[in-house]
Amino acid sequence: xxxxxxxxxxxxxxxxxxxxxxxxxxxxxxxxxxxxxxxxxxxxxxxxxxxxxxxxxxxxxxxxxxxxxxxxxxxxxxxxxxxxxxxxxxxxxxxxxxxxxxxxxxxxxxxxxxxxxxxxxxxxxxxxxxxxxxxxxxxxxxxxxxxxxxxxxxxxxxxxxxxxxxxxxxxxxxxxxxxxxxxxxxxxxxxxxxxxxxxxxxxxxxxxxxxxxxxxxxxxxxxxxxxxxxxxxxxxxxxxxxxxxxxxxxxxxxxxxxxxxxxxxxxxxxxxxxxxxxxxxxxxxxxxxxxxxxxxxxxxxxxxxxxxxxxxxxxxxxxxxxxxx
Numbered sequence: 001x002x003x004x005x006x007x008x009x010x011x012x013x014x015x016x017x018x019x020x021x022x023x024x025x026x027x028x029x030x031x032x033x034x035x036x037x038x039x040x041x042x043x044x045x046x047x048x049x050x051x052x053x054x055x056x057x058x059x060x061x062x063x064x065x066x067x068x069x070x071x072x073x074x075x076x077x078x079x080x081x082x083x084x085x086x087x088x089x090x091x092x093x094x095x096x097x098x099x100x101x102x103x104x105x106x107x108x109x110x111x112x113x114x115x116x117x118x119x120x121x122x123x124x125x126x127x128x129x130x131x132x133x134x135x136x137x138x139x140x141x142x143x144x145x146x147x148x149x150x151x152x153x154x155x156x157x158x159x160x161x162x163x164x165x166x167x168x169x170x171x172x173x174x175x176x177x178x179x180x181x182x183x184x185x186x187x188x189x190x191x192x193x194x195x196x197x198x199x200x201x202x203x204x205x206x207x208x209x210x211x212x213x214x215x216x217x218x219x220x221x222x223x224x225x226x227x228x229x230x231x232x233x234x235x236x237x238x239x240x241x242x243x244x245x246x247x248x249x250x251x252x253x254x255x256x257x258x259x260x261x262x263x264x265x266x267x268x269x270x271x272x273x274x275x276x277x278x279x280x281x282x283x284x285x286x287x288x289x290x291x292x293x294x295x296x297x298x299x300x301x302x303x304x305x306x307x308x309x310x311x312x313x314x315x316x317x318x319x320x321x322x323x324x325x
Contacts, residue, residue: 019162022099026159028092029117033152034287036089039082040145041283044197045276047071049136049204051079055129086125093117093151096158106162107303113158120151136208138198145194145283149187152287153294160298170302171244178236179252179300185229186293192222193286202279219270226266230259248299255292262289 043049051071052058058065058080065076100106100114124147131140170176196218197203198211233256240249262285269278 016103018099018103022096022103022162023159025092025096025099026155026162029089029096029155030152030159030291032085032089032092033148033155034284034291036082036085037145037148037152037287038280038284039078039085040148041280043079043082044141044204044283045202045280046075046078047205048075048078049141049208050132051076052083052132055132083128086121086128089124090118090121093121093155096155100158100162103162110158110161113154113161116154117151117158120147120154123147124151136204138194138203138209138211141204142191142194142198146190149190149287149290152291156291156294157298160295161303165247165303166245168245171240171248171300175236175240175244175248176300178232178239179297182229182232182236182252182255183293183297185225185232186290189222189225189229190286190290192218192225196222197279200274200279202274202276223263223266226259226263230256230263233259245299248296251292251296251299255289255296258285258289258292262286 043051048071052065053070054060057063058076065073065080067073097114097118100110106114124144127140127144127147131137131144134140195211195213196215199213199215199218200210203210233252236252237256240252262282265278265282265285269275269282272278
């Protein structure tokens with residue numbers, strides 16, 4: 001009986017269900033944001049970007065597409081389906097915000113990110129509307145994609161900050177700076193990727209305006225940035241191969257593998273003449289690589305201390321004067 005009692009006393013307390021729900025909602029925010037990027041890629045490569053020529057309605061009168069427009073029915077369905085996916089994305093963001101409120105207190109970072117998610121989804125919907133109303137301007141298309149990357153970064157950071165973490169010391173400052181460089185270069189790669197797309201043939205519609213830049217030059221600049229990203233990540237993997245928090249080391253190794261796979265897809269699509277299937281896969285790959293980049297950055301930093309996790313110092317025993325005998 002004594003052994004059983006001591007085992008029960010030493011086992012960690014069960015995690016509250018509300019915290020598990022919070023992590024599931026944050027994970028749902030990650031998944032839905034990546035999914036809407038994927039469907040947006042399908043919209044682009046199938047020329048369905050103006051399947052609904054108006055916003056917030058589809059044709060100026062009807063919310064849903066009706067037969068008889070300038071585009072095929074399946075193109076209108078693809079564009080409208082992408083619009084409908086905004087509601088699951090918003091629901092996941094709103095549930096995350098609500099669950100953060102129910103599980104307070106949290107660090108200021110988690111609280112701010114819980115607001116960024118739903119407000120960002122609303123902003124994303126408005127940018128999507130402007131994109132349609134401007135006839136798929138490459139500038140608004142790029143902004144639409146990059147805003148999704150901001151939302152993915154917010155969801156990943158929040159999810160990492162609310163999940164249980166082992167009590168391990170953070171990596172050296174040099175490694176933390178390296179992950180910051182990785183994140184900055186990855187952001188540059190994303191921006192250059194939108195420039196390549198804005199200069200290429202897949203604008204979302206046959207009449208969509210293009211940037212007018214030489215796609216070969218832009219592709220080379222994009223590829224150079226990718227090689228820089230791979231080099232910095234590989235160096236970080238080498239430095240942390242036997243030291244540092246295990247979760248961070250696992251994340252940066254996975255990131256390097258994803259970068260190599262994404263780079264291979266990029267070169268393959270260029271050599272094959274930019275086929276739409278590989279373009280769509282490359283768009284999804286960009287979101288996944290960015291997700292892993294943010295995860296690596298977050299795991300390289302110590303978790304902020306919240307009021308409910310601050311170490312408590314027990315008051316010292318008062319010094320008592322000896323009792324006179």
